[in-house]
Amino acid sequence: MVSAAAVNGLLTNISFHQIGGRCRLVCEDDVVSCLKGDKMVSERFRAIKKKTMEKEAKETARQARQCQQLLQRDREMVISWLKQRKFDLDVNAEKKSFFCWRSYPILEAARDKDWHMICLLLYFGADPFQRDSRGKTVFDFLSSEVMKEKVSSMYAKSRAGPQESILGRS
Numbered sequence: 001m002v003s004a005a006a007v008n009g010l011l012t013n014i015s016f017h018q019i020g021g022r023c024r025l026v027c028e029d030d031v032v033s034c035l036k037g038d039k040m041v042s043e044r045f046r047a048i049k050k051k052t053m054e055k056e057a058k059e060t061a062r063q064a065r066q067c068q069q070l071l072q073r074d075r076e077m078v079i080s081w082l083k084q085r086k087f088d089l090d091v092n093a094e095k096k097s098f099f100c101w102r103s104y105p106i107l108e109a110a111r112d113k114d115w116h117m118i119c120l121l122l123y124f125g126a127d128p129f130q131r132d133s134r135g136k137t138v139f140d141f142l143s144s145e146v147m148k149e150k151v152s153s154m155y156a157k158s159r160a161g162p163q164e165s166i167l168g169r170s
Contacts, residue, residue, distance in 0.1 A: 078120050081105075091126040101133045110141035122154045 079089060087095050087105050094102045106126040109117040118138070122128065128138040128151055142148050 074120050075124070078117070078124060081109075081117055091121050091124050092130065094130075103132045104130045106130065106138055107132050107136070107141070110138045113141075115147070118151065119154060122151070128152075128155050 078091070082089060082091075082105060085095070085105070085108055087093055087108075091105055094104055096102050104126070106118060106121045106128060107130065109121060131137055138151060139148050142151065
């Protein structure tokens, strides 16, 4: 769609004058008859529309690249967090420790009260309803009802869209 500023720019460069009972188009110091003027205006309008569409396409591509960079950074952050805590590279893989206690990455993040990591793990497909050896879920570690509602809504949003695993495989 052509912006209003582009149309105004088009109209400021072109003016119509009536000379001797005939309409003439004056554009950039050229005088053109009305028949050619219509063609010139439509060509100008198409050129402005094309430039606007190219500019919007570049902006969309820039935003997509930026989104991909943020996604890659978050993926690397989750992978390093999982490696640091000695989990497999799966957000739903359990980790067994001494005396056969088991835990999951999202439960570790909830115990540490690392809300950002909880959000990232949910985004990458972690299940907040997994229970550890003691039967606790993520919701048992959350103190406020507001946080419980946020985790529930984030989980619902993550299940609504297409999922991709941490390693980029579906």
